[in-house]
Amino acid sequence: MNARDEILGRVRGALAAAPDAEVEVPRRYARTADGVDVVRLFAERVGDYRATVRIVAPEALAPVVAAELRDAAVGTLAVPPDLPHEWLIETGVEVRADSPVLSVNELDGCDGVLTGCAVAIAETGTIVLDGGPTQGRRALTLVPDVHICVVPASVVVGTVPEAITRLDGTRPLTWVSGPSATSDIELNRIEGVHGPRRLVVIVVDRQTG
Amino acid sequence: MRIALFVTCVNDTMAPGTGRAVLRVLERLGHEVTFPAGQTCCGQMHFNTGYQRECVPLVRKFVDDFADAEVVVSPSASCVAMVRDHHRRVAEVAGDRGLTEAVAHTAPRVYEFSELLVDVLGETDVGARFPHRVTYHPTCHGLRMLGLGDRPQALLRAVRGLDLVDLGGAHECCGFGGTFALKNADVSVAMGRDKVRQVLATGAEVLTAADNSCLLHVGGLLSRARSGVRVMHYAEILAAGDRS
Amino acid sequence: MSGATWLGMPAFPEAARTALADEQLQANLRTATTTIRAKREAVVAERADWEHLRAAGAAIKDRTLRHLDRYLLRFEEQATAAGAVVHWARDAAEANRIVVDLVRAADADEVIKVKSMVTQEIDLNAALAAAGITAYETDLAELIVQLGDDLPSHILVPAIHRNRSQIRDIFRREMPDAPDDLTDDPAALAAAARRHLRRKFLTARVAVSGANFAVAESGALVVVESEGNGRMCLTLPEVLISVVGIEKLVPTWADLEVMLQLLPRSSTGERMNPYTSTWRGVHPGDGPREVHVVLLDNGRTDVLADDVGRQALRCIRCSACLNVCPVYERTGGHAYGSPYPGPIGAILTPQLRGMRDDPVAASLPYASTLCGACYEACPVRIDIPAALVHLRARAVDATRGPLSPERTVMRAAAWTLAGPRRLAAAQRLAALAGALLGRRGRIGRLPGPLAAWTRTRDTPVPPGQSFRTWWRRNRRGTAE
Ligand code: SF4
Numbered sequence: 001m002n003a004r005d006e007i008l009g010r011v012r013g014a015l016a017a018a019p020d021a022e023v024e025v026p027r028r029y030a031r032t033a034d035g036v037d038v039v040r041l042f043a044e045r046v047g048d049y050r051a052t053v054r055i056v057a058p059e060a061l062a063p064v065v066a067a068e069l070r071d072a073a074v075g076t077l078a079v080p081p082d083l084p085h086e087w088l089i090e091t092g093v094e095v096r097a098d099s100p101v102l103s104v105n106e107l108d109g110c111d112g113v114l115t116g117c118a119v120a121i122a123e124t125g126t127i128v129l130d131g132g133p134t135q136g137r138r139a140l141t142l143v144p145d146v147h148i149c150v151v152p153a154s155v156v157v158g159t160v161p162e163a164i165t166r167l168d169g170t171r172p173l174t175w176v177s178g179p180s181a182t183s184d185i186e187l188n189r190i191e192g193v194h195g196p197r198r199l200v201v202i203v204v205d206r207q208t209g
Numbered sequence: 210m211r212i213a214l215f216v217t218c219v220n221d222t223m224a225p226g227t228g229r230a231v232l233r234v235l236e237r238l239g240h241e242v243t244f245p246a247g248q249t250c251c252g253q254m255h256f257n258t259g260y261q262r263e264c265v266p267l268v269r270k271f272v273d274d275f276a277d278a279e280v281v282v283s284p285s286a287s288c289v290a291m292v293r294d295h296h297r298r299v300a301e302v303a304g305d306r307g308l309t310e311a312v313a314h315t316a317p318r319v320y321e322f323s324e325l326l327v328d329v330l331g332e333t334d335v336g337a338r339f340p341h342r343v344t345y346h347p348t349c350h351g352l353r354m355l356g357l358g359d360r361p362q363a364l365l366r367a368v369r370g371l372d373l374v375d376l377g378g379a380h381e382c383c384g385f386g387g388t389f390a391l392k393n394a395d396v397s398v399a400m401g402r403d404k405v406r407q408v409l410a411t412g413a414e415v416l417t418a419a420d421n422s423c424l425l426h427v428g429g430l431l432s433r434a435r436s437g438v439r440v441m442h443y444a445e446i447l448a449a450g451d452r453s
Numbered sequence: 454m455s456g457a458t459w460l461g462m463p464a465f466p467e468a469a470r471t472a473l474a475d476e477q478l479q480a481n482l483r484t485a486t487t488t489i490r491a492k493r494e495a496v497v498a499e500r501a502d503w504e505h506l507r508a509a510g511a512a513i514k515d516r517t518l519r520h521l522d523r524y525l526l527r528f529e530e531q532a533t534a535a536g537a538v539v540h541w542a543r544d545a546a547e548a549n550r551i552v553v554d555l556v557r558a559a560d561a562d563e564v565i566k567v568k569s570m571v572t573q574e575i576d577l578n579a580a581l582a583a584a585g586i587t588a589y590e591t592d593l594a595e596l597i598v599q600l601g602d603d604l605p606s607h608i609l610v611p612a613i614h615r616n617r618s619q620i621r622d623i624f625r626r627e628m629p630d631a632p633d634d635l636t637d638d639p640a641a642l643a644a645a646a647r648r649h650l651r652r653k654f655l656t657a658r659v660a661v662s663g664a665n666f667a668v669a670e671s672g673a674l675v676v677v678e679s680e681g682n683g684r685m686c687l688t689l690p691e692v693l694i695s696v697v698g699i700e701k702l703v704p705t706w707a708d709l710e711v712m713l714q715l716l717p718r719s720s721t722g723e724r725m726n727p728y729t730s731t732w733r734g735v736h737p738g739d740g741p742r743e744v745h746v747v748l749l750d751n752g753r754t755d756v757l758a759d760d761v762g763r764q765a766l767r768c769i770r771c772s773a774c775l776n777v778c779p780v781y782e783r784t785g786g787h788a789y790g791s792p793y794p795g796p797i798g799a800i801l802t803p804q805l806r807g808m809r810d811d812p813v814a815a816s817l818p819y820a821s822t823l824c825g826a827c828y829e830a831c832p833v834r835i836d837i838p839a840a841l842v843h844l845r846a847r848a849v850d851a852t853r854g855p856l857s858p859e860r861t862v863m864r865a866a867a868w869t870l871a872g873p874r875r876l877a878a879a880q881r882l883a884a885l886a887g888a889l890l891g892r893r894g895r896i897g898r899l900p901g902p903l904a905a906w907t908r909t910r911d912t913p914v915p916p917g918q919s920f921r922t923w924w925r926r927n928r929r930g931t932a933e
Contacts, residue, residue, distance in 0.1 A: 003541040004529075007699065007750045011522045014758035023516035029505040029711070045724065101738075104655050104689060124717075124725035137739035138688040138730075142681065143655075161710040169706030170535070170671050172736045175713075175729035180681040183721045184594035184610050185617050185639040187485040187492075193593060193643050194650065195681020195728060216920050218870060222880045223913065225920035244924050250870040255863060257823060259845030263867040270871070295842075302846075353825035382779045386822025393820060394905040395470045399783050400822075401910075429910025432895060 033158030038122040039205055042156050045125025049178025050191050051199040057208045062089040065114065065148065068200050069093050072146045074112035078102060080136030083114065087150060098136050107139060112146035113196075118173075120156045120203075121163045126177045127151060127201065128163060138174055147196040149176070153205040210330070211241045213278035215271075215319065217285045218250040220442075224421045227284050230448035231322055234335050235282070237448075248274045253291040256299060258388045265303045268296050272311040280329065281319040284444045286351030286419040289321040294354055321351065321419065322444055323360035333363050338450025340370030344413035345443065346404065346427070348420040349382050361419055361443050368446060377407045385426035401430045408438060417443045464813035465820045468788035469780075481616045482785050489776045492722025493830070500718070509711045511834040514767035517669075517702050518757060524669035524702045525748065531672030535734025537744040542696075544751050549580035551747050552661065552694055556586050559692045559743070561659045565650075567676065567686040568592035569663025570770055571698050571749060573605060573792035574805075577661065588661070589653050591682035593646050600627040606786030606794060608772040609720050614785050617642065650682070660686035660741075664697045665769065666712055667746075670705045673733040674746065677716055677726050687730050693741040698749050700757075700766040712769065715832035719771035752805035761843040765801045767833040774827035774837060780820055789817060796827035800840040808848050818844035873921065880919040887914035 001009070033041070043053045056064045069077065069091050079088070081099035088095060096102060096110060116134030117127040127149050129135045134150070141147050157163050167173060180195030191197065212235055216228040235242050252267035271292065275281050283289050293316050300308040326332045345365060351357040365373050384390070384400025404427050408416050416431070418424050421442050428440035472478055497503050517524055529539045542548035556564055564581065566572065566588050578588040578599075590599045597612035598605050601623040605611030612620065617637040624631045624645055631645050662683070666675040674695055676683045687693060703712060717726040735744050757763050775781045775795030786794030790813035791802040799817040808815040818841045827837040849860075869879045890896050891914035899907040906912070918926075 003543045003547060006543055007541055007748070007754065008522050008525065010750065010754035011525070011699070011757065014754050014763075015519065015521070017760070018519060023512050023519055025512040025516060025708075026505070026508050027711075029502040029509055029714075048724075049727075108655055121725075126725045131736070131739055138684065139740075142684050142688060160714050164707055164710035164713075169668060169673055169709070169731065170733050172733070172739050173729075173731040174684065175725070177723070177725035177727050179727070180679070181727045182593045182643055182680045183489075184592070184597070184612060184680075185620060185642060186481075187489045187610060187613065187721075188639065189721070189723070190639045190643050192640065193647055193680035193682070194591070194654065194685055218876065221876070221920045222883060223915055225916055225918065225923055228920040229923065244921075244928065246921070246924075247873050249873060249876050255867060257842055257845070258859075258863065259818075259842070259847075259849035260860075260863045260867070261846045262850075263863055267867070267870055298839075349822070349824035349826075353829055380826075382822050382824035382826070384779070384822060386824070389819065389822045391905045393466050393469060393780075394908070395466065395473050396780055396783055397822070398909045399473055400779050425912065426910060429906075429912055432911035432913075433909060 030159060031161045033123055036122070036158065038156050038158045039153050039203060042120055042122035042125060043203055045122065046178070046201050049125055051178050051201055053201045053203070055203045055205055055208050058204055058206060061087060061150065061202065061204055064202055065150070066091045068148055068202070069112065072112060072198055072200065074146055076110045078107060078110040078113040078140055078144055080115055080134060080140060082133055084134065087114065098140055104139070104143065107143040110144040112148060113141050113144040114148045114150070115141055116150045116152070117155065119163045119166050120151045121160055122156055123159050124177060126163070126175050128167060129174045129176065130167060130171045132171070138172055141174065142195060145196055146198045146200070147176070148200040148202065151201055151203045153203060153207070156203070211243065211279060212325070213243045213245055213275055213281045215248055215251075215275065215281050215283040215288070216244070217283060217288045219422050220284060223425065224442065227421055227442040227444050230442070230444040231282060231284050233448040234444065237336060238330065238332060240330070243278070245274045245278070251288045251291045252299065253288055254387055256291065256295055261299060261302050264299050268299045268312065269308055271296070272308065272315045275315050275319070276311070278318065280325070282322055282325045283319065284322045284419070284442055285421065286321050286348055286355055286357060287422065289319055290350040290354035292316050292319045321355055321357060323357055323364055323419065324355070326364060327360045334367035335364065335447050336450070337447045338369040339446045341415050342372040342374060342413045343415045343417055343446065344374050344376045344408060344411040346376055346383060346416060346418045346423070347379055348418050348423045351419045352380060357419065364447060365417070365443060369450065371446070374411045374413055376411055378403070383423050383427050385423045387422070390426055397426070398430070401426055405430050405434065405436070409436060414438065415446070416440045417446055419443060464790060464816040465788055466816065468790065469784040472784045472788050477616070478614055478785055479783065481614055482782055484616070485610070485613050486776050486782045489722055493719060493773060493776065496718045496722055496724055506711055506714055507832055507834050510715045510832055511767060513703055513708045513711060514833055517704055518700065518763060518766055521699065521702065521757065524704055525699060527669040528667055528672055528702060531670065532734055532746055533672070535672050537672065537734035537746050540745060540747045542747050542749045542751070545575035548575050548696055548747050548749050548751070549577055552577060552696065553580060553584045553586065555692070555694050555745055556581070556659050557584070559659050561586070563587040563589065563657065564659045564661050565589045565591050565653055565657040565686050565690065567660070567662045567678065567683040568595045568611070569696065570608060570792060571663045571696050572661060575696070575749070575751060577696070589650070591650055591654070591686060593643065593680060596646055596650070597623055600624070604787055605792055607775060608770050608793070608795070614787070654682070654685040654689055657690050659692045659694065660690040662686055662693065662695045664695050664701055665716065666703050666709060667697050667701045668706050668709070669702050671733055673706070673731050675709065675729065675731045677729050679721065679727045681728055684728055684730055687732065688740045691741055692743040692745070694745045694747065696747045696749055698751075699753050716769055716771055719773040719830070719832040756801070756804040759804065762800065762804050762840055764835050765797065765804060765840060767835055768797050768801070769833060771832055773830040773832065777826040777830045779824065779826065780822065789820070796821065796837045797835070800837055800844060803844050803848070809851055815848050818848060877919065877921060880915070880922070883915045884917050888917070
């Protein structure tokens with residue numbers, strides 16, 4: 001018998017005496033974060049991870065991006081091919097679009113990367129990239145040491161269940177909560193291992209003036 | 210109320226004073242206490258050590274002995290937890306329908322002493338007097354299986370003259386664990402010594418708890434260390450002094 | 454030898470004794486577990502619906518396990534449709550063979566690995582080495598363990614038994630590119646690991662991973678991590694091989710809304726871990742061109758067959774049970790004799806390996822006081838104490854027949870407790886013995902089987918009169 005059939009057979013044998021009824025999943029946990037300003041909460045929670053957070057009005061985005069690039073001393077910036085031009089004005093950095101596709105070494109030669117995101121979760125201070133518009137492929141946000149992520153207020157949800165509902169689980173997803181970190185030395189969190197050591201989150205909110 | 214006492218084999222043999230204390234408190238509050246004479250043991254040691262078959266007759270005996278009791282009280286959190294949480298499993302393993310039903314009848318009427326006092330009888334001040342500095346160790350089965358919460362502390366706080374001090378690391382197991390104390394004696398003692406350190410740090414004269422078995426272990430270490438700290442089941446504290 | 458041997462328990466107690474004597478280990482464990490307990494408690498307390506999440510998490514896994522065959526088939530169908538190749542492995546040897554063949558087919562002689570419990574369980578690195586393939590562990594703690602030629606001692610932080618200065622020493626000794634002036638500053642240590650592995654990440658052609666979850670309805674896999682080494686392994690190489698225990702399935706994508714809340718809060722005590730990656734087969738233009746999934750049994754179907762023990766398959770390897778366990782805190786992970794230490798190891802190892810011919814596995818169900826701290830912490834509500842007691846019963850039943858000293862004692866106790874008269878007689882005997890042995894109300898050191906107790910603890914002399922005797926003398930006549 002092949003391994004597949006044998007394992008499936010063993011599973012069925014093991015469950016032969018189990019009760020027939022489906023196990024119902026009680027879902028009484030919170031689905032939404034009621035009564036909170038999700039944008040503020042998101043910013044606060046991202047900050048808890050020692051990431052840089054800015055909340056800006058739409059017209060202030062480009063200058064803030066430029067300032068953050070300067071602050072992080074980014075000379076060469078990787079961007080997804082479809083990044084809106086108006087995010088980058090007078091930055092003075094060398095911009096490399098991922099089209100044609102940048103090699104791993106080329107990516108490694110970039111100091112930073114600028115992207116948008118698909119969803120952001122307030123409760124956990126998480127941004128989620130799904131490879132959709134303004135985000136590019138996964139390697140793009142992984143190899144450069146500085147990741148600047150633009151988060152439109154419209155994509156900020158309160159909770160993990162809300163995010164799961166919005167996301168398409170068949171896409172390649174990367175959930176990012178703060179800069180790369182480890183708890184492997186004495187179980188304390190230390191920022192900065194293999195992923196980007198610096199994460200800058202810029203929330204674009206019309207309500208901000 | 211007429212209350213049957215399940216004293217437990219450990220208390221019966223090693224700490225009869227605890228049984229007498231329960232009796233005294235309940236009688237002082239005007240209740241009638243009976244002692245079904247056939248009773249022996251809830252089967253906890255056998256069950257927890259893996260001797261489930263040997264446990265079956267003990268469970269059978271327990272439900273027989275207490276079949277007629279309206280309310281059963283026991284001054285042992287771990288024995289009450291055994292009755293409430295595991296007698297059913299023993300009956301199931303034995304494949305004995307009748308026993309399963311008997312357990313379903315008896316188990317819900319068995320209360321740990323502080324549950325009986327606080328929940329059933331609605332008493333927190335039992336009229337005791339005990340002018341000493343006391344610290345309370347919440348034993349694991351009382352804490353996690355029965356969810357005694359702060360019932361015992363509430364009772365102790367109402368005792369005249371008693372100075373109740375918080376125990377550091379209170380929720381940590383003392384390391385007794387039944388046969389664990391023998392099978393893994395080194396770890397058991399290491400845990401017990403940490404508990405002793407916490408007890409000594411409180412400056413208490415008396416360490417109290419809801420399980421004499423745990424107190425035998427920690428008390429044994431305290432005694433060997435010549436610490437001068439006494440151990441007492443909290444029922445004995447509640448029985449101290451007199452209302453009159 | 455202590456008197457505890459009469460109970461016939463070898464493995465864990467011996468290993469525990471060694472650990473207890475190691476003061477450095479004791480200090481390291483205490484620091485780490487104290488830190489993580491406080492962090493976990495804080496983020497759990499933040500969630501008013503924590504108990505609802507736990508109940509949902511347990512039910513999702515039970516639902517999966519109840520129809521595991523169905524979900525496995527669905528996963529295979531979906532992952533295959535998305536371009537993955539699904540392999541099945543009955544045991545460790547078969548899984549290792551599959552991985553070795555895949556690496557060879559890719560013409561590679563090295564792989565990068567993201568930490569996975571299951572590849573430790575099957576000892577994949579040794580199998581790869583035997584085939585001339587070098588495996589590079591990329592998780593910081595795994596790297597520490599690998600460089601130190603050590604064994605993992607914790608699920609989440611395999612090098613928990615090492616403190617920062619020990620880690621620095623290992624790096625200085627074993628990491629060729631470690632700076633000479635490397636300090637024990639954790640940030641400097643992390644930076645050294647980054648430099649050490651950077652080239653490997655950028656050039657490796659094959660990666661091996663596990664998975665935290667496998668989604669049946671879509672064929673997607675999920676890896677939860679912190680450092681970014683996971684992302685490196687999952688996205689940069691051309692070939693990705695994921696070894697996944699068959700219990701890692703969840704039915705639907707939506708089920709992750711529970712699991713991704715339970716896991717980070719329970720494991721690293723964070724609201725969310727730095728990185729979570731999900732992928733479904735091959736995503737053209739993004740990540741590996743060749744994706745393999747090896748579904749592994751290796752004893753899991755035996756666990757599934759045990760109606761009490763099967764709840765161990767709910768485990769999401771968060772390690773909360775280790776961190777709160779007072780026994781683990783004092784013995785560390787090596788005493789448990791498997792990659793799965795602590796309370797979960799104590800119920801999983803005996804089931805995966807069997808207890809009959811394995812004294813270590815057989816000793817594990819006893820490595821607990823049944824205090825219940827693990828059950829209280831477990832995000833998927835595994836009743837570990839109940840499973841321990843059940844496995845003790847299985848251990849006892851497996852050896853029924855030959856009379857051990859313990860069995861003799863247990864039988865004698867059962868006989869004594871069968872009736873009040875026998876018990877009363879035994880009590881008189883105990884009081885008599887106590888009176889003979891005791892001094893000033895105390896019994897000190899005793900020889901023989903009770904030495905394990907009396908070596909360190911005094912025992913009060915049993916009172917001359919048991920409660921039942923007192924009652925008979927003073928209260929007889931009261932209604933009984
Ligand atoms: S048994 Fe529960 S607490 Fe322990 S590692 Fe598994 S999921 Fe976590």
